[in-house]
Amino acid sequence: MKRRIAALLLALLATQLGSLISPAYACGCGAMVPYGQSRIGVDRETSAVRWDGRTEQIVMRFVVRGDADRAAWIMPVPARATVQLGDGRLFDELAEQTRPQHRTRHYFWPRNKDWPFSSSQGDAVGAAPPTARAPGVGVVGREQLGDFDVARLTATDPDALKNWLESNGFTLPDRLATEVKPYVDQKWEYVAVRLAPREPGKKLSGQLDPLRIGFDSDRLVYPMRLSRMAKTPQSLGLYVLAEHRMEPVSRIGGSAPEVTFAGTVTPAGGRLAELTGGKPVFLTAIDQEFPEPGRIDADHELRATAKDTAYRRTVYHDELLTVGGGVPVWLLTVSAALVLLAVPGVIVIRRRRRRRPRPRQAPTPETA
Known part of the structure; x- marks a missing residue:
């Protein structure tokens, strides 16, 4: 009996350890996997x-x-691709262009x-591995870009x-x-x-350099x-630069x-002007969440909307309505209302006092 209990506990422990060290495949726009028993996940993808x-062009x-x-990370593309390092300042410029109005x-x-409820008025990589050939795969380019070893491939067979x-x-x-077979059938690369x-001991964590x-x-x-x-749930942010508003x-x-x-934005310079050629373009910023990534059933295809409606x-910042250096309007209004309510009562009391008969005085002995 004790042996069975021990075996059961060991099995449960092995199951738990297996769930802890299993790779975490997570990425929008591709598949990202760690090496060995390490873990990696994508919290946010912005393009x-x-x-x-x-x-x-996708940055x-x-x-x-x-x-x-x-x-490792893989991204299917519908045609022969060029790859180069991007510049993170592009996203700073896009964030500035799309900042909300206050x-x-x-x-x-x-x-x-607010008073009287509160006294406070404030808001509260190492060297590239050797290249090997496999049937059904063509290598159309390979380059080292910073910490990225990039290979551009063609494939006629998903297993290859x-x-x-x-x-x-x-x-x-x-x-x-299995997942790349639809791309192979469409002759994507x-x-x-x-x-x-390249820095020894450095972990893949935080914000990575962008790729273009x-x-x-x-x-x-x-x-x-x-x-x-x-x-894990995925979060996607897209800045779409095209002739029209896209959806x-x-x-x-x-x-x-x-x-x-x-x-419509007209870049005056910087990385945004480099990406658009300095020409006016319509910028559409889109956010989307994928709580259950397993439900993703297609690639995103975007089309022009019926109208280029700006948005x-x-x-909004809510503030208490005040006048005269911070006096709440509600307090003045309530005070005025109390005064107005009190005025009729004062008038009635005064009128009653005026109408009250004066007491007669008793005659004195001299006048009797």
């Missing part, structure tokens, strides 16, 4: 997409967490933080793609062959990236299907996309 009707940046010092909204009656990646140091899950910081990927495309597509392999054709298994900005998010 700027420039589409002129013929070519597409993407990940915020990751975990203890991995190496990881407005003050006054309220009349006091709230919890998986074998090539693994033979070159990319340890990917068994599901990959791939960007495979090995993330390995370009390819020909007569439709605006943002690859997302491989994100279904993620084990996703469908939710592809996520929450309803939220537009946080829409309007900027508004942040």
Whole structure:
């Protein structure tokens, strides 16, 4: 009996340990996996997409967490791609362009933080692995970009793609062959990236350097299907730069996309002007959440909306309505109302006093 209990406890312990050290596949717009028994997850993916009707440029940046010092990432692309390092200052410029407008909204009656309810008025990578050949895979380019070892591949067979990646140091899950088959059938190509910081002991954590990927495309597509392999909820932010306001054709298994900005921008300089050629473009900022990544069933395809309606998010700051250097209007109003209510009573009392008869005086002996 004791042996059975011990065996059961060991089995439960092994199950728990297995769940702790299993790889965390997480990434929007591709698949990211750690090496060995380390862990890595993508908390936030932000991308700027420039589409002129013929070519597409994607500058993407990940915020990751975990203890991995190496990881692999793969992204399908519909045509031959170019890859180069991006510049994080681009996202600073986009954030400035899309910042919300702030407005003050006054309220009349006091709230919890106002007197008399409260006395406070304030708001409260190492060297690149050797290249190996595998049947069905073509290597169209390979380069070292900072901490990224980038390989651009073609593949006519999903298993061959998986074998090539693994033979070159990319340890990917068994599901990959099944997940990439639709891309193989459509004759898409791939960007495979090995993330390995050159600084010894450095972990892949926080905000990674952005990558810029370009390819020909007569439709605006943002690859997302491989994100279904993620084990944790995903968050996506898209800055879409095109001739018109753009919208996703469908939710592809996520929450309803939220537009946080829409309007024409004219870059005067900087990284945004470099991406757009300095020409006026319509910028659409979209946020979307994927609470259950396994429900993602397609890539994002975006289309022009019926009208180029401008939109900027508004942040309201509620303040108590005051006059004369901070005197609450409600207090003046209540005081005035009390005075007005008291005036009729005072008048009535005075009138009653005037009408009250004076007491007669008794005659004195001299006048009797």
